[in-house]
Amino acid sequence: MYDRLVHLASVSLAKIEFKQEKSSLWKEPYLQASGWVPCADGNVVSDLGKFDKTNGYIVVSANGGLNQQRVAICNAVALASLLNATLVIPRFLYSNVWKDPSQFGDIYQEDYFMNTLKDDVHIVKELPSYLKSVDLEAIGIQITDADIAKEAKPTDYIRTVLPLLLQNGVVHFLGFGNRLGFDAIPFNLQKLRCKCNFHALKFTHKIQQVGSLLVKRIRKYEAAKSMLDKQLLGNFIDYVASKEDKVVGGPVKYLALHLRFEVDMVAYSLCDFGGGEDEKKELQAYREIHFPLLIERLKKSRTISSTELRMSGRCPLTPEEAALVLAGLGFKHRTYIYLAGSHIYGGNSRMRTFTNLYPNLVTKETLLTPSELAPFQNFSSQLAALDFIACASADVFAMTDSGSQLSSLVSGFRTYHGGGNAPTLRPNKKRLAAILSENKTIGWKTFGDRVSKMIEEGQRSRTRGFGRSIYRHPMCPECMCKSH
Template sequence: MLDKQLLGDFMANISSKDEDAARGPYRYLALHLRFEVDMVAYSMCDFGGGEYEKKELKAYRETHFPLLIERLKNSKPISPAELRKLGRCPMTPEEAAVVLASFGFKRGTYIYLAGSQIYGGNSRMHPFTSLYPNLVTKETLLTPSELAPFRNFSSQLAALDFIVCATSDVFAMTDSGSQLSSLVSGYRTYYGGGHAPTLRPNKGRLAAILSENSTIAWKSFEDRVRKMIEEGQRVHVRGRGRSIYRQPRSPECMCKSQ
């Protein structure tokens, strides 16, 4: 009942016929793009912004992450290139756009962008919006008066994103470790009935594929990205220490009758 009250008729597991009638002529993809300044700065990665970007992110770390700075003083530094190879760097908007394109999403795809402000603003988002111009957020969908009651409550703003992402035709994420992505993907796995696809890139494998961008053919790139995504959609038994929100069908977190 709670799910019905929260999500109305836009449940992920309703029949395709009812879904078409409920949604109207437009389908959409929801994307949780984790590229906020705190995540970018904390990652210690290089995003091609030159010395200005390095100084800006260094200053942000010193102000907001003093414990990280102390830890770095007593540890062996890891180069940005190695961090990227290990899959520890946030996906950029440009990389997210290329992944979606390789999976067959066309220019006319309607995309809802969940999350906070993207580091770098419009200039950083330009490669993405050039490829996918039909991009909306809760700030552009709602009027200022509609958004006002939620404005000072981050958890309520996140709840708006959750509703839109959970009920989307396709949900894509750039960081599977985030709380929102875990909750949404878990919900869609549990209630979707196999009809609520979630695209979950493996950043380590993606980094290896992107490292060949000067030599790899587009068809080969498409095939490798699709294989990576398809393997990420499989439901596995939850490993030790893994999120129960992301993998809710695991036997160890299901209620059992006596």
Template structure:
């Protein structure tokens, strides 16, 4: 789609190799280092758990790894709001993710309960006198249809608390994005942060594989970063244990979350240059997987692919992602960890990317089949490995800022990165405007505009009203600013 720009990028990268000029985007703005983690700080006046317990909250969370992580921490805040005991959340089986993993398969249960014990009582199961109850029959089953998205505390106090007081238990089924960010008492925001950034530790099996994954990509410096320690725990090596490990990779790497899976691009209704064959494939997929979308399209005005792209609604292609990285000055030899499910179009679709950046690795190429075997058929556990590799990368780049993985990873990097964990967020609408000049724009102009776009997305600011505290933890309830 962008042959001319690809050629300009190739020439520019070759020139940079000769000049040995590093990209400025390996570093964050100095203002980022002024914010420090403090969601686990001890209060001068210890609030503790309330004396009165109004009952038990059960949560069965839907979605994949990252949606479920948000649901867990929202459930912690909700239990505190309602003065209730939280039963360790369960994960619903999804026909999309097809992963039967439960909480204890991914996170350390005892650690989670212990970290939160001063604020919220968490138990592994209901007491015996409540186990025999038919939750639905007594009216205590609450689905996502009963609670609006990003509901406010008053919604739970008026709709859920009376049921809790009456029956002693409520079961929230789905609980997808069902607690808003504002207005919310500061103590509940702090609980969310403490849960997400301190209480949820991956199980040793995942930590060990994650540590191995990172060591296969890069050398470890003697200094151990807080990010790495938080994610891989005791499996963080001070230095490579084997000589071949130390010779395999560079000292730095960039992680890229490239959202270009068939479900996403089919749902977008955009054209990706694959001709009639691609159009037929995506339409067939839509008819099979998105019947509600097909029905809606019958009764709405159609929008052309070019209009969708100009509005910033089209997923970035691998080619576009590579052009952005080239525009930011990342060298051709940069090691890039690719986090994604199956890229639509496979290797042929990735050719435009690997022609500019050949050092592309994934968890499947870095780990042996036997090392990956314990995670096969467990998509959430595999996603946890991607989470670790992305969060601990020297630079993290995303192509879709709406992705839950990208959101949580960028928040984790903000919280623990100490101002040394840059994240790159392209503005798809602005990028579309730049790329629309593909046939005429000069490379210097392309570079300037892409860099300005990314720099604006890296501005250091306090979380705005209604914004996710998981993604933007620079907030008094979550982080402390030093002077």
């Protein structure tokens, strides 16, 4: 789609390959990012006598994939505290999309989770025997996402759920997708959500061990580089460099990229990606099978052209566009790039421009041996946990879709534990579309300057705004403290 710009990028990368790289590429551009430090790990002040008597048990069956379920867990912790209830370790619903039977203990360390939060909320692994045989749906205490508004307020739960809890001793939330808002929430509940997300949820030793192999093999270095490594990998990474590491001279820097260009995202967007009639037929067939409600809605609405969609920032970035952004910023041809996510729509042919510009592209499938990957096959959430580790530990993390749950949670984790040294790149799709619309005439220097300005403005350190996710924007008094 952008042959001329790709050629200019290739020429530019060849010119700068042996020049001194801009050190600013690997640094946070704003000092304010280092002015906040983590402080949600202390005990959350609770009401006097809170644990003398519980109001009952909260059971949560969370839907979605790894990252949606992570949010549901921490929302459930806050809700249990709000209602003075005992939380049963959440269960994960099997999804026909994710096709992963993993449960909490397959992904997170249960005992660590319970111990970290033991002074804040009462948590048990299962319901007591007298409640196990109760049909929760039959007696009207199963609450679905249709019963509770998205991003509901605490008062909604106190008004509608607490009476059920007091009457029956247990309530069951089925789905629980984004069912607790971000404002107005009591300070202590927000802090508890942060403590849950940034401190209590540790991946299992199995995931940490293999995650450490990913990071070590990309860096060609055995020791931890930052607090992020220690938080994510625990005892599976050395804290002091070995003699061999010191001889090598330091770790290889790498950029992690979450390239959200899977077929579901591509089909749902309704955008044109230059694949002609074959692409249009293929994506329409996918929509008819997987998105019937979208098809019905389209029949009743005005057709919006692909150009309109792209210029309004509603089209996912292609691998080609992502590569042009990185080249425009000045990342060199030999930069090591970890690619997160599942199958890219269009496969190797769609990735060809990207790999021509950036051949040092690695994935968990290329870094790990078949025997190392085998225990994770058919467990998409556990594979996503490996991506989470590789992305959060990266020297630079780049996303192509700021609405992605993985990108959202990884960027928040890096803000919280990164010490102001964990830059994240967030292209503004609307602004980028405007720049790329001039692809037939724009000069490479102008392209690079405009892309750099767009990314830099997206990196401004901002405290959490009203209604914004505390998991994505932890820079706020409930989660972090000012260091000066």
